[in-house]
Amino acid sequence: MRVWIFIPGDSGAVSVGADEVAAQVVELAKASDKKIELKRTGSRGLYWLEPLVEVETPEGRVAYGPVKPEDAGSVFSAMLAGDTGHPLCLGLVEDIDFLKKQNRVMFARVGTIDPLDLHDYQAHGGLEGLKKALATKPADIVEAVADSGLRGRGGAGFPAGIKWRTVAAQEATQKYICCNADEGDSGTFADRMLMEGDPFLLLEGMTIAGLAVGAVQGLIYVRSEYPAATKTLKMAIDIMRDAGWLGEKVGGSRHAFDITVRRGAGSYVCGEESAMLESLEGKRGEVRAKPPIPAISGLFGQPTLVHNVLTLASVPIIVAKGADAYQALGTGRSRGTQAFQLAGNIKQGGLVEVAFGLTIRNLIEDFGDGTASGKPFKCAQLGGPLGAYVNEDMLDTPMDYEALAEAGAMLGHGGVVVFDDGVDMAEMARFAFEFCAIESCGKCTPCRIGSVRGRELMEKVIAGEDRQASIALIKDLCEVMEEGSMCAMGGLTPLPVKSAMKLFPQDFGIAPDETKKGGKNVVAQGT
Amino acid sequence: MKKPVSTSSSQTKRAQILRICQRYDNLASALIEVLHDVQEAYGFISEATQREIAGALNITRAEVHGVISFYDDFRTEGAPGTVVRICRGEACQSMGAQGLLAATTNAVKDRARISVEAVYCLGNCALAPAATLNGKLHGRLKGPRLSSLIDEVTK
Numbered sequence: 001m002r003v004w005i006f007i008p009g010d011s012g013a014v015s016v017g018a019d020e021v022a023a024q025v026v027e028l029a030k031a032s033d034k035k036i037e038l039k040r041t042g043s044r045g046l047y048w049l050e051p052l053v054e055v056e057t058p059e060g061r062v063a064y065g066p067v068k069p070e071d072a073g074s075v076f077s078a079m080l081a082g083d084t085g086h087p088l089c090l091g092l093v094e095d096i097d098f099l100k101k102q103n104r105v106m107f108a109r110v111g112t113i114d115p116l117d118l119h120d121y122q123a124h125g126g127l128e129g130l131k132k133a134l135a136t137k138p139a140d141i142v143e144a145v146a147d148s149g150l151r152g153r154g155g156a157g158f159p160a161g162i163k164w165r166t167v168a169a170q171e172a173t174q175k176y177i178c179c180n181a182d183e184g185d186s187g188t189f190a191d192r193m194l195m196e197g198d199p200f201l202l203l204e205g206m207t208i209a210g211l212a213v214g215a216v217q218g219l220i221y222v223r224s225e226y227p228a229a230t231k232t233l234k235m236a237i238d239i240m241r242d243a244g245w246l247g248e249k250v251g252g253s254r255h256a257f258d259i260t261v262r263r264g265a266g267s268y269v270c271g272e273e274s275a276m277l278e279s280l281e282g283k284r285g286e287v288r289a290k291p292p293i294p295a296i297s298g299l300f301g302q303p304t305l306v307h308n309v310l311t312l313a314s315v316p317i318i319v320a321k322g323a324d325a326y327q328a329l330g331t332g333r334s335r336g337t338q339a340f341q342l343a344g345n346i347k348q349g350g351l352v353e354v355a356f357g358l359t360i361r362n363l364i365e366d367f368g369d370g371t372a373s374g375k376p377f378k379c380a381q382l383g384g385p386l387g388a389y390v391n392e393d394m395l396d397t398p399m400d401y402e403a404l405a406e407a408g409a410m411l412g413h414g415g416v417v418v419f420d421d422g423v424d425m426a427e428m429a430r431f432a433f434e435f436c437a438i439e440s441c442g443k444c445t446p447c448r449i450g451s452v453r454g455r456e457l458m459e460k461v462i463a464g465e466d467r468q469a470s471i472a473l474i475k476d477l478c479e480v481m482e483e484g485s486m487c488a489m490g491g492l493t494p495l496p497v498k499s500a501m502k503l504f505p506q507d508f509g510i511a512p513d514e515t516k517k518g519g520k521n522v523v524a525q526g527t
Numbered sequence: 528m529k530k531p532v533s534t535s536s537s538q539t540k541r542a543q544i545l546r547i548c549q550r551y552d553n554l555a556s557a558l559i560e561v562l563h564d565v566q567e568a569y570g571f572i573s574e575a576t577q578r579e580i581a582g583a584l585n586i587t588r589a590e591v592h593g594v595i596s597f598y599d600d601f602r603t604e605g606a607p608g609t610v611v612r613i614c615r616g617e618a619c620q621s622m623g624a625q626g627l628l629a630a631t632t633n634a635v636k637d638r639a640r641i642s643v644e645a646v647y648c649l650g651n652c653a654l655a656p657a658a659t660l661n662g663k664l665h666g667r668l669k670g671p672r673l674s675s676l677i678d679e680v681t682k
Binding site for chain 2: 266
């Protein structure tokens with residue numbers, strides 16, 4: 001009898017020893033009298049349990065974790081003996097509470113299949129969207145995406161349907177589909193997990209987008225910090241091409257579409273869509289003035305559909321299952337599912353894909369189980385380095401685009417970074433300016449100079465010099481950066497600064513009422 | 528690495544750089560890919576190499592220099608033997624990355640051929656603090672784990 005064992009090849013799992021565990025399993029399998037098959041999968045996104053090793057049983061897959069290399073031997077014996085009494089045994093993986101409470105739509109296959117096995121992909125619903133799209137009029141695909149209520153998952157939450165209609169309406173000899181896989185926000189890793197764990201889904205989504213808007217060329221801009229994702233995507237593209245799903249005749253049709261992977265080079269601002277387009281043209285990643293919007297004049301001046309990984313990965317599902325099925329998930333104007341990422345000082349960090357509607361508290365307490373250090377929760381930063389901090393009092397805010405905007409925060413790419421009470425928020429505000437100074441592309445003055453001056457002022461506040469005057473100046477500076485910056489880099493850096501100041505005035509050495517006169521909150525801009 | 532390069536080997540190098548450019552059809556838009564490949568082959572991108580690349584892609588040396596100086600990944604001088612890049616993103620900071628960065632920098636300051644650099648997010652935020660050691664990603668680097676990993680690769 002054949003025994004199937006699954007170990008993630010995801011770079012997060014590998015960073016804590018999954019390769020060493022896998023190597024041991026291979027050795028142990030050689031010595032065993034049973035026939036053992038090892039499959040490397042993506043990660044389930046239960047990172048506190050990584051390396052998470054699973055074995056197929058008649059009841060389903062049974063999980064063990066976190067498996068250290070030194071535990072591999074005993075876990076291996078337990079798996080073969082069907083011994084669920086092993087201290088690391090977690091029972092059926094589907095029954096793990098963290099996973100059971102989720103609604104995995106985009107991530108349905110991630111962690112279960114071999115990411116580069118196209119048969120495995122198709123056996124689990126893959127390519128159904130593309131097949132249906134090939135039999136559908138392009139305009140109807142565009143309308144299905146519009147009807148689904150899908151919004152950009154990169155950060156700004158712009159309705160995808162409007163972008164698709166705009167690109168489709170352009171008359172041009174060349175149009176492009178550009179996937180923004182420059183996932184630079186601290187606290188986010190969903191794009192990486194998807195690219196490593198189910199790359200065909202992204203390629204399928206891009207191909208459908210190409211058919212719908214009339215583009216024949218797709219590019220994926222992957223940050224250089226993700227070498228494993230780059231490698232997996234390149235291999236997946238070759239496999240899709242060999243199978244006839246990319247190339248001159250997509251799926252045997254008269255449509256052509258092909259995809260190229262391009263690497264970034266360590267610049268955060270290249271996650272801003274126009275800077276990404278500059279980088280894709282081989283230039284310095286400096287942001288462009290808008291208008292024109294990329295949908296009209298994007299890559300090489302041609303109409304370009306720019307989307308985040310998860311936006312494009314939602315497309316095959318919308319097309320296969322119908323706009324109504326997707327639209328049925330979620331709340332208000334936030335439709336479908338969102339991949340939240342729990343990170344930082346959290347006991348159970350990982351990926352939570354659920355329909356919109358749960359609160360920050362649900363995520364941090366019900367899924368995350370509180371801080372990793374066991375110390376009291378102080379705050380969480382939502383939506384990356386340019387996102388606002390939220391405190392205990394704000395935890396019952398729903399995690400959707402509108403509710404967060406109303407609370408002066410933003411969803412961004414869905415990252416939630418938790419801090420315990422050891423964090424000094426004045427230092428985090430100083431860091432926000434410092435980060436902006438390091439990563440600013442330098443094109444506009446408010447961002448390039450403002451970030452440096454902001455850092456200096458925060459250093460004065462921390463040192464207790466001219467505190468009142470410095471804080472007044474910081475508020476003024478924040479307003480200049482918000483109103484005068486060309487993109488979200490300078491425009492949103494004030495968000496973490498001001499929220500930290502408002503929620504934790506004691507960390508800045510000021511009385512609570514002195515912070516009331518802050519500038520107004522800006523709404524997310526760019527993608 | 529610092530030895531004077533003989534003519535024949537510089538011709539070989541020139542040929543290899545041209546081959547890398549041809550890999551991308553000498554497209555100026557592929558400059559970043561070309562620079563990555565050249566750096567992977569030689570460890571850094573010298574001024575002479577920049578000239579070759581500019582010629583092959585039909586762009587100016589200023590454009591090549593502009594791109595190299597904009598992106599953190601590219602080096603114009605040789606890197607030391609061991610490169611440790613510690614993540615300083617907020618998620619890693621919440622798990623003590625600043626202390627890890629300071630302690631690691633201090634621990635290796637008298638050791639030649641090791642450089643410690645800060646990076647901003649390695650996408651391993653649920654397994655913070657994270658770092659790469661000669662390109663290999665590591666997570667859960669609390670306590671002395673990073674320094675023992677450094678000792679392992681440098682011994």
